[in-house]
Amino acid sequence: DTAVSQTPKYLVTQMGNDKSIKCEQNLGHDTMYWYKQDSKKFLKIMFSYNNKELIINETVPNRFSPKSPDKAHLNLHINSLELGDSAVYFCASSQNMGLAGSEQFFGPGTRLTVL
């Protein structure tokens, strides 16, 4: 059983298109995250939701909109894709952001390529 799953694994699209990446966790966790990993492997948090409520919203263009229909799902919608959006996007979850030292469990990543 996959703990944190993402679809699709690969996404190739043209500039200007709108795309979505889906994430689901079956761990019963309260908190979910989206990270962006650039070509130099640098990982930066984008968003965090705790029980469907937005907690962290880093400096991310408003073309990126997270949506959490329930606490097991956190989807990422991207409008008007740009070349610089090409990266690997990771979803993660943790038991509860408020618990000290909560481990984050990561999905396998979605490699987005914008042409």
Next chain:
Amino acid sequence: AQSVTQLGSHVSVSEGALVLLRCNYSSSVPPYLFWYVQYPNQGLQLLLKYTTGATLVKGINGFEAEFKKSETSFHLTKPSAHMSDAAEYFCAVSTSGSARQLTFGSGTQLTVLP
């Protein structure tokens, strides 16, 4: 504010040799420290973490790390490298507070030579 510095973006060791990956953190409050490993084309997996208590932390696959407050360090070690240890390693820090945001270092690519 918190930050993490990983010294050495690339480290090469021979199979059977000691692995030492360096991590220094900056935090104005007591930190929680993590090491994650990323194998090619995969997500991140937790190796070990320090929250409170014993400063020498043992993790999976024979790795361990020691929290040294005076040096603000959390270096990762393994006595004997194996070919399967080749991967990208990330040190991360979080602190108490409403967000408990996890901040990652820039990563260290470990190569194990036969």
